[in-house]
Amino acid sequence: MLEYEFETVPCRLDGGFASKAFGAAGIETQGHREALCRRAADGWRYAGCIPRLQRSEGYIETIDLIFEREIPGE
Template sequence: MYQYEYVSLHTGGGFWVDNSAGEHRDLIARYAAQGWRYAGFVPTRFSSYGGIKELDLVFEKEVP
């Protein structure tokens, strides 16, 4: 059985979203160090142009 953790991440949702700060990479590395595995992402909010404004990063960990 697996336990799941969802971490919200704001992207802005515009056409020119700048992810160079690497917040998503920092989050994934931090959770990996705690034994979590990155499983994917789920868009949770969209802009009126269809861009992803927010998403949930999904992490999983096996529960003994």
């Protein structure tokens, strides 16, 4: 049987080259790589992500990273 845990990761609006050249803003996550490496070291496997908080304009403020692993002893 599998167990799941979620870790919330913030996103920020990036006003870099794309926003200046094309009038669009990019979204950049913060801390996702560290979370993936830390969880993998603890035996978790990355299973996906879902938006956790999204503004009415479509801007995603936070996402949940989903991790899974076999329940020990089962």
